[in-house]
Amino acid sequence: MTLKLGMVTVDTTDAVALAGWWAEQTGAAITQENDGWFVVLEGGGLPVMLSFQKVDHPTAGKNRIHLDLGADDLDAEVDRLLAAGATLIGRRGDEAFRWVTLADPQGNEFDVAQQD
Incomplete structure (x- = not known):
């Protein structure tokens, strides 16, 4: 069995705003909004889907990924x-x-x- 990368997800307090910023930077399109709690970008310069998940408290400290x-x-x-x-x-x-x-x-x- 082989795993394949399908999506990279970023935690954020404002999924719509951050997804919009990344869409502008990569030329990708927002393909799913899910009431603003989980937003997905596809296309543009992205080889996989990039998503933004609304959380109350993002992980503190330096990104591990x-x-x-x-x-x-x-x-x-x-x-x-x-x-x-x-x-x-x-x-x-x-x-x-x-x-x-x-x-x-x-x-x-x-x-x-x-x-x-």
């Missing part, structure tokens, strides 16, 4: 994400491989790396 995203032009994409409301956590790597750690509007960290 995060998204690693690729960009054709790392610097331009990071500038775009920062202008859209992301927060810069840190620029990492060296000339051989660079990536930038950001946080979405609710503090969920993710990485963007140069994708050739």
Whole structure:
């Protein structure tokens, strides 16, 4: 038997708002809203479904799982994400491989790396 990744889910206090932000950033579409408690994105630059689940109290502390995203032009994409409301956590790597750690509007960290 083989497991297949079907969806990545992010806990949030406002599933509709955070899903909308990620839809704008990835070009994905909201395909399910479920009364705002569980929102699903599909398409765009997403290889699997990305969902946002409304919770009363998100897990405190650093993410144990995060998204690693690729960009054709790392610097331009990071500038775009920062202008859209992301927060810069840190620029990492060296000339051989660079990536930038950001946080979405609710503090969920993710990485963007140069994708050739």
